[in-house]
Amino acid sequence: MTEPGRKSSYRVVQWATGNIGSRTLRGAAEHPQLEVVGVLVHSADKSGLDAGELCGLAPLGVHATTEAADVLGLKPDCVLYTPRELDADAVCALLTAGINVVATRTDFHHPGAMDQSLRRRIEAACAEGGSSIHSTGSSPGFVTEALPLVLASVQRRLDGLLIEEFADLSRRPSPGLLFDVMGFGGRHDTFDERRLASLKASFAPSLRVVADALGLPVERSEVHGEFAHALSRTTIAAGVLEAGSVAAQRVTVAWKQGGRDVLRFRATWYCTTELDRSWDLRDTGWRLTVDGDAPLDVTIRFPVAPENAAATYPAYTANRAVNAVPWVVAADPGIRTTADLPHVVSPFAQS
Known part of the structure; x- marks a missing residue:
């Protein structure tokens, strides 16, 4: 594991400026060690706009482009990669050119x-360019990798972990x-297998990082989902849920050993608490339960007013990616996991 060197500044490019990308762009612009030198956008109407305009800041003097060649020509230290779809050719081109990548995608x-x-x-691209790539975010990422590793540091026996x-x-x-x-508002009782497979592909690899780092002998991963239904007609911000329609859903991704769950991630998403099932619904946030010789039950709430949620929630995903840039630039070439990197520690600008 490599500590960041003594570089005073890292030149970064933001790749895509959607909900998360605009937040990583803002975070990079405000980070005391990062210098935004470019922005890659996918729509013609954003091309040429100043980076500050794309993330709610004053002009930065950096203008967006739709051309990947422009990014390569800038030769940044790192690209913050946040698009909806993976462009493997583009990522390989960046890495081959010696440009490190921090992605909020789960690939x-x-x-x-x-x-x-x-x-x-x-x-092969990392080896040729001497570059590294790292996927991170809030979930999967911080809560499924970084935080479990910290909680495990006070255990000498770990029997199970539920996130x-x-x-x-x-x-x-x-x-x-x-x-x-x-699928909220629908009348179905079972999950679409393609959606379950997608959720498993998103979370199982992240949990495996923890298993490998802790030497937990897991054998296979599984996923299952279940629904709860509205007891009465309910109006939410997105529309109306009729009585008997899907109003909550729970998905569990687990790594197993000998038929026993060792690591589990369980997501419970709900639109009302008036359900036909008795689930332990909690405020938006996370809970981690550690079963070991030093048991822990840790609850993390997001103390954000509903009217501020849209402006605040992207930070949970974006900020860790921004803070990881110096550590990924300093890392050995290759696909780097959370366990490969030291704890991501970020300096803060003086107010």
Whole structure:
């Protein structure tokens, strides 16, 4: 594991400026050790705009481009990579050019869990360019990797770890996401297998990072999902949930050993507490339960007013990626996991 050197500044480019990307861009611009030197956007209407305009800051004197070649020409130390879809060719081009990558996508959490043809391409690009790539964020990322490793540091026997995520979506005005993608308001009782597979692909590799770091002998991963239904007609910010329709869902991803759950991530997303099932619903946040010789029960709440949620929640994902830049730049070439890096410690600008 390599500590950051004595560089006073790191030149970074923001790749994509959606909900998370605009926040990583802002975080990089305000970070005392990072210098934003470029922005890659995917829409023509953003091309040419000042980076500050794209993230709610005063002009930074850096203008957005839609051309990947422009980014390569800037030769930054690192790219903050936050697009909706993975462009493997672009990532390989960055790494081959010696440009490190910090991604908020889940593609690179654990090398062994990747598509092996993609892994070989990425590792070859890192070797050629002497560069590294790291996936991080809040969940998966901070709560499924960094925090469990810290909690395990006070154990000498670890029998099991449960990471729970709770999200009250009743005030989220996103009907496309809630109704069309997540299936709230539907009449079904079973999860779509493709969605379960996608969630497993997102969280199982992150949990495997912890298992490997702690030497836990896990054998296989599993995923299952379950629904709860509204007891009565309920109006939420995204629309209306009819009585008997899906109003909450719970997904569990587990690594098992000998038929026993060793590491589990359980997400409970709900739009009302008036349900036909008795779930232990909590405020938006996380709970980690450690079963060992020093048992722990840790609850983390997000003390954010509903009217401030949209402006605040992206920070939980974006900030760790921004703070990781110096550590990833200093890392040995290759696909670097949370366990490969030292604790990510960020300096703060003087107010």
